[in-house]
Amino acid sequence: MIGHALPIDGRSVGELLLDADLTARASLWDPNPAGAKARVRSWGEVAEAAAELWASIPDETADPSMRRVEQLARGLHRTHLRAGWPGTGPGDPDLEAIATSLARAAELVQARRHPTAPLSHGGQLDADGARTRLMHAVYVASHSVGVALYNHLADLQRRLDARQVIPAGDSLQHARDTMRRLDAVERLAGTYLHSRWPSALAGMHRDQPEQARLAGALARWDMQAHRTLAAPPTSANLEWIARIQQELVITAAVIGAAAAHQGQLDPSDVQRARPALANLEDAWAGLATELAKLHGRHRAIDPALLLAGREVQAAMREITHEHAGYASPAAMATRADLALTVGNLRDSLTAVVALAHVTRDALGDPYLTVSARAAHRLATHVAAPATNAHWVDAGSLHRNRDIPPPHPLRSSLGERAEQIITAAVTADSAALGLYRPRTPDPQGTRSFGRAREDRTPPTSTPTAGWGCER
Amino acid sequence: MTGITNRPDAVYDTWAEVIALLSEAADRGYRDSATDPAMHSIAVTIHGLAASAIALLPPEIDHVVDEIVLAPAYASMSPVELIRAAEASTRRRINELPAGASEVIVALCDLIEELAA
Numbered sequence: 001m002i003g004h005a006l007p008i009d010g011r012s013v014g015e016l017l018l019d020a021d022l023t024a025r026a027s028l029w030d031p032n033p034a035g036a037k038a039r040v041r042s043w044g045e046v047a048e049a050a051a052e053l054w055a056s057i058p059d060e061t062a063d064p065s066m067r068r069v070e071q072l073a074r075g076l077h078r079t080h081l082r083a084g085w086p087g088t089g090p091g092d093p094d095l096e097a098i099a100t101s102l103a104r105a106a107e108l109v110q111a112r113r114h115p116t117a118p119l120s121h122g123g124q125l126d127a128d129g130a131r132t133r134l135m136h137a138v139y140v141a142s143h144s145v146g147v148a149l150y151n152h153l154a155d156l157q158r159r160l161d162a163r164q165v166i167p168a169g170d171s172l173q174h175a176r177d178t179m180r181r182l183d184a185v186e187r188l189a190g191t192y193l194h195s196r197w198p199s200a201l202a203g204m205h206r207d208q209p210e211q212a213r214l215a216g217a218l219a220r221w222d223m224q225a226h227r228t229l230a231a232p233p234t235s236a237n238l239e240w241i242a243r244i245q246q247e248l249v250i251t252a253a254v255i256g257a258a259a260a261h262q263g264q265l266d267p268s269d270v271q272r273a274r275p276a277l278a279n280l281e282d283a284w285a286g287l288a289t290e291l292a293k294l295h296g297r298h299r300a301i302d303p304a305l306l307l308a309g310r311e312v313q314a315a316m317r318e319i320t321h322e323h324a325g326y327a328s329p330a331a332m333a334t335r336a337d338l339a340l341t342v343g344n345l346r347d348s349l350t351a352v353v354a355l356a357h358v359t360r361d362a363l364g365d366p367y368l369t370v371s372a373r374a375a376h377r378l379a380t381h382v383a384a385p386a387t388n389a390h391w392v393d394a395g396s397l398h399r400n401r402d403i404p405p406p407h408p409l410r411s412s413l414g415e416r417a418e419q420i421i422t423a424a425v426t427a428d429s430a431a432l433g434l435y436r437p438r439t440p441d442p443q444g445t446r447s448f449g450r451a452r453e454d455r456t457p458p459t460s461t462p463t464a465g466w467g468c469e470r
Numbered sequence: 471m472t473g474i475t476n477r478p479d480a481v482y483d484t485w486a487e488v489i490a491l492l493s494e495a496a497d498r499g500y501r502d503s504a505t506d507p508a509m510h511s512i513a514v515t516i517h518g519l520a521a522s523a524i525a526l527l528p529p530e531i532d533h534v535v536d537e538i539v540l541a542p543a544y545a546s547m548s549p550v551e552l553i554r555a556a557e558a559s560t561r562r563r564i565n566e567l568p569a570g571a572s573e574v575i576v577a578l579c580d581l582i583e584e585l586a587a
Contacts, residue, residue: 025572
């Protein structure tokens with residue numbers, strides 16, 4: 001008989017914990033009173049799986065918080081068995097998914113490490129982070145059950161007030177009692193998290209950056225930016241493009257300097273490119289700042305563009321940053337091949353020339369609209385306040401409608417786009433040297449066989465053949 | 471966390487304040503990046519979070535984010551302090567946030583932990 005094996009869950013412990021935490025948060029958005037009893041049924045599984053995982057993670061301090069949660073959960077379970085409430089029935093899919101993730105994480109940890117095994121300092125930080133994430137998942141899951149029970153109780157109370165019959169199997173007293181006991185769990189979890197969330201998560205283990213990530217992210221970003229600008233443009237999309245492009249230029253300069261410091265690039269080539277990169281950065285920054293004034297806090301960005309930009313930014317950041325500042329050149333060199341990374345960024349500088357032209361076209365697009373009040377303020381500023389021209393009609397100003405940019409503003413934006421184009425062309429040629437110098441092969445490239453014979457030019461001058469005019 | 475309120479517009483009161491704090495943090499980050507280029511990347515991250523957050527507001531009420539007046543105490547805060555304040559706002563009433571807020575909050579917490587020195 002041929003059986004179908006169940007698919008293996010390939011997620012890491014960290015991913016399972018994150019998924020449990022996210023699912024717990026997601027369960028808060030639908031505190032449906034009709035699902036309260038299902039949540040109560042499944043909550044015990046969450047507490048049990050959490051306690052098992054907690055016990056698997058080495059803990060030198062032997063913190064008792066989760067053991068207390070487990071004791072409360074057992075007590076609650078015994079009460080429910082005695083009272084026959086909430087009774088048998090389906091469980092809650094969200095809470096069951098959390099319990100499954102936590103149980104799988106416990107399996108993974110148990111298979112790798114004995115709970116009393118000594119840990120390195122990094123291992124202890126990782127374990128602290130895992131416990132904090134786990135307790136947070138329990139905290140939020142418990143709250144989601146509490147919210148559903150609160151709504152369930154309100155429903156039952158409304159029925160009683162209207163002198164209606166409470167459905168068979170429902171109990172105001174048991175629901176209230178369970179809600180109070182879950183509140184105690186929440187307080188226990190909250191006390192544990194008070195000084196740890198989210199700071200303790202910082203110690204969790206993270207994988208080294210993948211070298212191919214940035215190149216792929218840059219290619220997707222370039223394609224998406226063109227695609228988004230092919231649709232009617234918005235000032236928020238254009239600002240996001242300008243901000244990401246500015247970050248690309250800053251990062252090219254930073255990684256270039258680090259590569260030169262580590263001897264992976266010629267320092268004079270990096271030095272030569274620096275002024276052109278600084279000019280390009282200023283040009284994008286000028287456009288972004290002006291566009292930001294046109295939409296205030298309304299930063300709604302095309303979701304695909306937002307995602308592509310965040311991916312580029314995250315791929316660069318994991319190479320360049322350490323906390324709130326830059327990592328040292330040596331640290332960056334341990335994360336990525338810096339010369340190769342600069343090469344990727346340098347290729348994107350070539351693509352910038354085309355993107356800068358598309359940006360200029362988008363800024364001149366008749367469908368581009370901006371906030372009337374911001375447009376009025378900026379147009380008046382740009383066109384010198386001495387002129388008494390009314391750039392925006394009173395009705396649009398009063399209602400702050402979306403309007404096409406007034407003439408002075410559009411001219412100003414167009415000039416900024418032209419500055420970007422000029423700076424991009426200059427930076428493209430100035431950054432030509434930002435490639436890894438070819439290391440000469442001391443022995444020369446050796447080649448063998450027929451292919452070499454075919455490629456090797458003859459040593460003597462060939463005789464003129466038929467049809468040759470020489 | 472102990473209080474449970476289901477006033478529909480309260481969802482947007484809290485979330486609009488979160489967006490306003492994130493926007494302010496991004497703007498200050500961009501401003502500070504003139505002297506500290508490392509701050510630009512942080513500002514871009516916050517900018518992306520603000521954009522994700524505003525996408526969760528129904529279009530008919532997204533104007534409320536421009537009407538939020540931040541308390542004077544926020545005026546002297548750094549971008550990092552502002553995003554901590556935004557995260558603290560999300561804790562006040564975690565059941566009063568729009569659907570989909572969890573991803574923004576998790577990303578916000580990730581950023582805070584990443585920036586922790």
